[in-house]
Structures are given as structure tokens and as C-alpha cells.
Amino acid sequence: MEIQEKTKLLLDLRSKINGLMETMDVLKAERDSLQISIMGEMSELGFNSVKIGDTMVSKATRKTLQITDEKELMAELKEKGLNDYVREQIDKELWRGLSTKLAKEGQIYKGTEIKETEFISIRNVKKH
16 A cells, blocks of 8 residues: 555545544533433422333432642641652643643653654645
8 A cells, every 4th residue: 555545545534544533522412412401391390210121220429529728738748647648740741732842842851752643634735
């Protein structure tokens, strides 16, 4: 297979994948909307569960702790001897921007190295 054929095949596969991802997003949004609607109707009717044929639909609650003050939580965890849950780390979001700039400039900080990754870039070339 020649490079032109492989490139056309790659473009076709990327297009199919993008189409499937868009379809998945639409299906997920539809699923979420139906779930919200069913939960609302169950609440209005005062039902915690409903049997439909062989299927049981039940309302469930999951409790999770959300961090509202990271410094305060870190202090309490340390105070309770839970040091394994606390560590100082680099902010990945901020680092991503700085590291891109430093790599382009060829700057290397202690504890870093420049890694080069090859990839294929494909752009549509508009004919005028």
C-alpha cells in the first residue's frame, strides 16, 4: 500500500472515529436527559423504586466529600496522622503551559528533560 493510500485510509478512519464520538455525545446527552426526567417523575410520585417488567429502577444516593479549602484539609489530615494522603505537587494544568514554552525555547530545568514525540499532522489544503 502506498503512502497516498495509507493517508486516505487514515483520514477516513479519523473521520469515522470523530463521527462515532459525536454520536456517543448525542446518545449520552439523551441518556442523561431521560435519567433526569425519570428521577423527577419518581420524586413527584414519591417512589424510591419502580418495577417495569423484569427491570427494577431505583433512586440511589452517593455521598462524596468535596474539597472546599485544600490547606485546611491538608492540616487536618496531618494532624490526624494521615500524612500519606498529603503531598506537595506541581499543578499539572499550569505546568503544561509553562513546559510547552520552555521546550520550544530549549530550556531545561532541574528534574526535567526534553522528550520529542513524532506524530502525523494532517491538514486540509484549500485550493484557490
